[in-house]
Amino acid sequence: MAAAVADHHVSVMFDLTGAKIDSAQRFVNRASAGDGIVVRMMASLLSFVAIRLCDRVTKNTTDQAIWFKGATQEIWDGCVDLDLEKINPLADRLDHLLESLNGLRTQLNDVSETKTTLAAAKRRAMASCIDLHDSVSAFRWALLEYEASQAVRVPGYFAETPDALEALFDKITTE
Amino acid sequence: MSVDLEGRVIRGIDIGSPAFINRWKALPGNVQSEAKATIKGLLGENIDQLPSKLHLHMLQGRNVESALDPKKKVGVWSLHITADDRYKASFTYEQGTFYFRTCGKHDDVDKKP
Numbered sequence: 001m002a003a004a005v006a007d008h009h010v011s012v013m014f015d016l017t018g019a020k021i022d023s024a025q026r027f028v029n030r031a032s033a034g035d036g037i038v039v040r041m042m043a044s045l046l047s048f049v050a051i052r053l054c055d056r057v058t059k060n061t062t063d064q065a066i067w068f069k070g071a072t073q074e075i076w077d078g079c080v081d082l083d084l085e086k087i088n089p090l091a092d093r094l095d096h097l098l099e100s101l102n103g104l105r106t107q108l109n110d111v112s113e114t115k116t117t118l119a120a121a122k123r124r125a126m127a128s129c130i131d132l133h134d135s136v137s138a139f140r141w142a143l144l145e146y147e148a149s150q151a152v153r154v155p156g157y158f159a160e161t162p163d164a165l166e167a168l169f170d171k172i173t174t175e
Numbered sequence: 176m177s178v179d180l181e182g183r184v185i186r187g188i189d190i191g192s193p194a195f196i197n198r199w200k201a202l203p204g205n206v207q208s209e210a211k212a213t214i215k216g217l218l219g220e221n222i223d224q225l226p227s228k229l230h231l232h233m234l235q236g237r238n239v240e241s242a243l244d245p246k247k248k249v250g251v252w253s254l255h256i257t258a259d260d261r262y263k264a265s266f267t268y269e270q271g272t273f274y275f276r277t278c279g280k281h282d283d284v285d286k287k288p
Contacts, residue, residue, distance in 0.1 A: 140282070
């Protein structure tokens, strides 16, 4: 029974991870490609529309960051039993998400601040984008640490001198 | 080379983690060269006096299995292995040895784009 519950937790964790990455990626793509352009156009004409769009970025990225922080904590707490085969593909998708987030942040940065309220909304949106970026990055690293924790160290890879260490690096690169 | 008054000198490096080895192999060649020089430069240095550019720090509230005693939990450290801060590695520090765990891209956000 306990094993069944644990297995269920594992699959839910992975299913949600994939879905969460997709969801965040979709939002960031949409915000960059469509909303970003609209925000920049509207900023000079209708600042209230631009503010609403900035606020939407803030709300969405904040929600996403909360999930990634929680998932990161679960990994570090040892609450999950992840399939090591899935870590690489997930890490690649997270890399792509991080790149997209950088793009969105650059677009937000280009929004002209025609009103004080818009400047404040823009600052909030940029701060929440940074928070999401940090959260995704920390989650990605937690996956690598999880993988490291599962690995059984092998003897014979210890060095006390630079030359011996050089030889070890040559060995692991070529073997 | 530092005088080891308080047992804080890095006397050995262990890279025998399959996770570290696999991640290392995936690093670009130029990154491997730079990272290798960084890691070799650690030997004989005092852990408390490493250059700040390495961003050496213990991950707060994160403990992992000891490389020496699987029943024990120890703190995990990380440092930047390239000067552009794009890559980092993690390790445990036990009895004067850095036991490397993993390495890879470190996508830190530039707060001032």
